[in-house]
Amino acid sequence: xxxxxxxxxxxxxxxxxxxxxxxxxxxxxxxxxxxxxxxxxxxxxxxxxxxxxxxxxxxxxxxxxxxxxxxxxxxxxxxxxxxxxxxxxxxxxxxxxxxxxxxxxxxxxxxxxxxxxxxxxxxxxxxxxxxxxxxxxxxxxxxxxxxxxxxxxxxxxxxxxxxxxxxxxxxxxxxxxxxxxxxxxxxxxxxxxxxxxxxxxxxxxxxxxxxxxxxxxxxxxxxxxxxxxxxxxxxxxxxxxxxxxxxxxxxxxxxxxxxxxxxxxxxxxxxxxxxxxxxxxxxxxxxxxxxxxxxxxxxxxxxxxxxxxxxxxxxxxxxxxxxxxxxxxxxxxxxxxxxxxxxxxxx
Numbered sequence: 001x002x003x004x005x006x007x008x009x010x011x012x013x014x015x016x017x018x019x020x021x022x023x024x025x026x027x028x029x030x031x032x033x034x035x036x037x038x039x040x041x042x043x044x045x046x047x048x049x050x051x052x053x054x055x056x057x058x059x060x061x062x063x064x065x066x067x068x069x070x071x072x073x074x075x076x077x078x079x080x081x082x083x084x085x086x087x088x089x090x091x092x093x094x095x096x097x098x099x100x101x102x103x104x105x106x107x108x109x110x111x112x113x114x115x116x117x118x119x120x121x122x123x124x125x126x127x128x129x130x131x132x133x134x135x136x137x138x139x140x141x142x143x144x145x146x147x148x149x150x151x152x153x154x155x156x157x158x159x160x161x162x163x164x165x166x167x168x169x170x171x172x173x174x175x176x177x178x179x180x181x182x183x184x185x186x187x188x189x190x191x192x193x194x195x196x197x198x199x200x201x202x203x204x205x206x207x208x209x210x211x212x213x214x215x216x217x218x219x220x221x222x223x224x225x226x227x228x229x230x231x232x233x234x235x236x237x238x239x240x241x242x243x244x245x246x247x248x249x250x251x252x253x254x255x256x257x258x259x260x261x262x263x264x265x266x267x268x269x270x271x272x273x274x275x276x277x278x279x280x281x282x283x284x285x286x287x288x289x290x291x292x293x294x295x296x297x298x299x300x301x302x303x304x305x306x307x308x309x310x311x312x313x314x315x316x317x318x319x320x321x322x323x324x325x326x327x328x329x330x331x332x333x334x335x336x337x338x339x340x341x342x343x344x345x346x347x
Contacts, residue, residue, distance in 0.1 A: 001013050001334065001335060003164075003181065004133075005038075005133065005164050005166060005186035005187040006187070008112060008133060008164060008186075009038055009090060009091060010090065011033075011036060011037060011038050011064070012037075013036040013037050013187075013327055013330075013331045014177070014181075014187025015032075015035075015036075015037035015038070015177070015188060015189075015190070015327050015330060015331065016037060016038045016040065016135070016166055016168075016187060016188065016189035017029065017032040017038065017039045017040060017189075017190065017191075017194040018040060018069075018135075018168065018189050018190065018191040018194070019040040019041060019044075019067070019068070019093055020042055020143070020194075020195060020309070021044050021045040021291070021294055021298075022042070022045050022294055022298040023042065023191075023194075023200060023202055024039070024040060024041055024042040024069070024194075025041070025042070025201055026054050026057040026058045026061065027199050027201060028194060028197070028199050028200055028201065028323070029041050029058050029066050030057075030058050030061040030062050031197075031199040031322070031323035031324070032066075032194065032323055032327070033062045033064040033065065033066045034061075034062055034324070035323050035324045035326070035328065036064075036327060036328075036331075037323075037327050038065065038066065038067060038091065039058075039067070040066070040067040040068065040069050040091065040093050041054055041055065041058065041066065041067065041068045041069065042069050043068050043069055043070055043071075043080060044069065044070075044071045044074070044095070044291075045291055045294075045295070048076055048079060048080065048083070051080060051083065055068065055083065055087050055089060056087070059087065065090035065091065066089065066090060067090060067091030067093050067112075068080075068084055068091070068092060068093070069093045069094070069095060070084075070092055070093070070094055070098070071094075071095060071096060072094050072097060072098040072099060072102060073096055077102070081102065081105060081106060084106070084111055085105075085106070085109045085111065088110075089111060090111065090112060091111065091112045091113075092106050092111050092112070092113050092114070093113075093114045093115065093116065093135065094113075094114075094115040094116065095116050095144070096115075097115050097117070097126050098113065098115060098126075098131075100129040100130065103126075103129050103130045103131055104130060107132070112132045112133070113131050113132050113133075114132060114134065114135060114166070115131050115134055115135070116134070116135040116136075117134050117135070117136055117157070118136070118137060118145075118146040118148075118153070119146070119148075119153075119156075119157075120153075120157045120159070120160035120161075121160070123136065123157045123160050123161045123165070124161055127160075127162075127163050132163060133163050133164040133165065133166060133186065134157065134163065134164075134165055134166065135166045135168050135189050136150075136154055136157045136166070136168065136169075137150070137153075137168040137169040137189075138152075138153045138154065138167075138168070138169030139153075139169065139230075140169040140170035140311055140312045141168055141169035141170070141230065141311045142191055142192050142231070142309045142310045142311035142312075143229060143230060144227055144229055145169070145228055145229070145230045146228065147220075147228070149169075149170075150167060150168070150169040150171075153169075154167050154180070154183050154185060155183060155184075158183065158184045158185070164186035164187075165184070165185050165186060166185060166186060166187045167180040167183070167187070167188050168188065168189035168190070168191070169311065170311065170312060170313060171188040171189070171190050171193070171313070172190060172192070172193040172313040172316060172317060173329075173330055173333060174330045174331070174333020174335075174336070174337060175333065175334075175337060176188060177330055177331070177334040178333075178334040178337040178338050181334070181338065182338075182341075190313075191311060192210070192311040192313050192314050192317070193311075193313060193317065193326065194326070195207075195210070195310075196210055196211065196314075196319075196320055197320060197321055197322060197323050197326055198320055198321065198322045198323070199323050202298050202299075203299075203300075203301035206297060206298065206301050206308065207320060209232065209234075209303055209308065210232065210308070210310060210314045210317070211314075211317060211318055211319075213232060213233075213310075214315045215312060215316065216233075216315070217232060217233055217310075217314060217315050218230050218231060218232055218310050218311070218314060218315070219231065219232075219237060219241070221241055223240035223241055224240065224293060224307055229307075229309065230309065230310060230311065230312070231307050231309050231310060232309075232310045232314065234303055234304075234307075234308065236303070236304060236305065236306070236307065237307065293305075293306055293307040294306065294307055294308075294309060
């Protein structure tokens with residue numbers, strides 16, 4: 001299935017596996033690349049050395065294009081960009097808008113730049129800076145999310161830019177891909193659906209927690225890090241929702257995360273100051289909770305002490321396919337739907 005996205009990146013199918021922290025590692029990214037989609041490594045929860053090793057591991061497993069998700073405000077962002085350039089990684093994605101000079105440098109070396117955005121004005125801004133495409137996530141999506149549904153946000157972004165737009169938030173099957181293409185998108189990006197695959201390294205017991213949920217099984221909370229965050233409803237989340245901000249716990253988690261990642265105290269302070277531009281100091285302190293709470297659930301499998309980011313689609317999922325079966329099935333179903341709508345015979 002060819003679209004502006006497949007042509008831009010050099011992949012077979014317009015399906016993107018998002019860079020989910022603690023989830024999108026070499027095994028999942030490789031499986032997605034081999035299935036013909038675009039797999040994106042999550043680097044925000046990796047040290048620089050871990051990222052370098054992960055990139056080399058994916059390189060050793062596949063010769064197909066893949067991407068790396070970067071934090072534009074990370075203390076070592078420039079060093080990570082150097083790594084992508086030296087390793088000739090095909091795509092750099094960003095959860096926060098990269099600076100214009102970052103985009104220019106990456107593009108100078110042939111790397112496709114795809115920021116994730118949550119509003120048409122942000123899409124227009126990064127497009128004017130030279131971004132090659134954007135991922136637009138509606139409120140149905142997991143993790144940090146906005147309040148506008150994909151069905152409204154997507155067309156607003158499509159009207160605002162003339163670069164490829166990848167739709168995210170609420171996608172999990174061929175019907176969603178066909179709908180996104182009908183809107184004018186160049187493909188879809190999915191997180192929760194890829195988390196719930198056989199190649200995902202998330203503990204099986206945690207995957208079952210996702211599969212047990214219905215469409216009311218997620219909640220958008222600000223009690224994780226001060227920003228709207230869609231997660232599974234759990235006893236811990238309910239407790240967070242009914243409690244005051246856990247400042248002391250947040251500070252303790254900041255210390256744990258610093259030890260785990262090797263980030264220096266000065267660097268941690270610099271990142272806090274950078275975050276301060278958009279958040280209150282209380283929110284900055286709360287943000288220290290996020291990496292450790294997610295790790296406890298998604299890596300350690302402790303649902304009592306961890307938070308499980310999730311899109312609303314978890315309420316519609318009941319299986320754990322291989323990535324190859326997932327991508328192949330989505331594309332085949334979308335092709336049949338589009339052929340039927342066009343009045344063509346379905347193969």
